[in-house]
Amino acid sequence: MAWRFRVPRSLPWASVVNRLTSPLAVDDYLGMLDPLWSARHPAGRVTAVRREVPGAATLTIRLGRGWHGHRAGQYLPVGVELDGVRHWRTYSITSPSPPLGQGAGPGEVTFTVKAHADGRVSPHLVYRTGPGTVLRLGPAQGEFTLPDPLPDRILFITAGSGITPVMGMLRTLARCRRPVPDTVLLHSTPTPAECLFRAELASLEAASPWLRVRLTHTRHDGRLTPDRIAALCPDWRDRDTWACGPAALLDAAERQWAAADARDRLRVERFRLAPVLSHGEDAVGGRVRFARSGVEADAAAGTPLLAVGEAAGVPMPYGCRRGLCFGCLVPLVDGRVRDLRTGEPHGGPGELIQTCVNGAAGPLVLDL
Structure with a gap:
């Protein structure tokens, strides 16, 4: 008879035992037994790999204790061990989120990866990652998400792998228990064979009276230009719009919506990091305590917490120092931080903080 040990999500005794096990914490030992038991270092185990179009695959991940849920359209930092070095990349979550208004996350998520010819991590995930592989995970991030309440009419404009965050939204809408907005998807790929989720989109459209899917293929139809967008969706000005894809498509969309005085109805997701911005004039720093x-x-308002810790002699995890790799994640025990890229304050107990792109927004405590 096999015995199974279930680790509770809440460990009220952990703070006491941590003092006895220092410098390691209870969570560190749990992670040694099973990476999915660690809350400080979230991880997931691959349970399935589904081949999509040539050179692309969808990975299903069973989530561990450290997962705090996601909203459809967000992206997921994924850490992959290659030759003893952990490499971080971000991928859009393609699985649906919980019904709008509910907070509990699922026990698994999916993300879809397209292998790049000159890439290192993406080919490994597509061609050499199988069920049972453990991947490190960062917290789901991004504001390219559905609002609550939903608008009356929605337009999605995507190209290539830009369909991935929108696919999570469509799957969420398909499960929605409330009235679903009238929705149009305009999606562009070079050829039909390169269209991710093509069969599922056709099935979803056939089963959903609220959805219209319009596929264009650049090698035959040309690019998804403003004129083509207007022809395929004449009421585009009156729809809340989400656009994701190559920079040229997004730049053209921003100009089109701005010219129609409808820029506030357009949400854009670009697959690159925004530059680090200076903090606002009214921002304040704070006293940082490194608990362990x-x-x-x-800490001054505009100084990254990574630099504050290193200057104080605290061993700080780090990676790219630009907010790209998520190698500097540290749990926030108390207080709030400010994202130095956007100036927005955020944070709560247990939230994993990127110390290289966040500064103090008042007194705070880090689990280091």
Whole structure:
């Protein structure tokens, strides 16, 4: 008879035992037994790999204790071990989120990867990753999501792999228990054979009176230009719009919506990081306490927490130092931080913080 040990999500005794096990925490030992038991270092185990179009695959991930849910349209930082080095990349989550208004996340998520010829991580995930593989995970991020309440009419404009975040939204709408908005999807790929989710989109359209799918293929139809968008969706000005794809498509969409004085109805997702911005004039820093190290330091509003810790002599995890790799994630124990790229404050107990792109927004405590 096999015995199974179930680790509770809430460990009220952990703070006491941590003092006895220092410098390691209870969570560190749990992670040694099974990576999915760690809350400080979230991980997931691949349970299935489905081949999509040539050179692309969808991975299904069973989630561990550290997962805090996602909203359809968000992206997922994924850490992959290659030759003893962990490489981080981000991929849009393609699985549906919980029904709007409900907070509990699913026990698994999916994300779809397209292998790049000159890439290192994406070919590994597509061609050499199988069921049972453990991947490190960062928290789901991004604001390219559906609002609550939903608008009356929706337009999705996508090209290539830009369909991936929108696919999560469509799957969420298909499961929605409330009235679903009248929705149009305009999607462009070079050829029909390169269209991700083509069969599922056709089935979803056939089963959903609220959805119209219009596929264009650049090698035959030309690009998805403003004129073509207007022809395929004449009431585009009156729809809340989400656009994701190559920069040229998104730049043209922004100009088109701005010229129609409808820019506030357009949401754009670009597959690149925004540059780090300076903090606002009214921003304040704060006193940072590194709980396990016992070190405290003052942090200016515009100084990344990574630099604050290193200057104070605290061993800080780090990677690219630009917010790309998620190698600097640290749990926030108390207080709030400010995203130095956007100026927005955020944070709550247990939230994983990218220390290289976040500064102090008042006094705070980090689990280091």
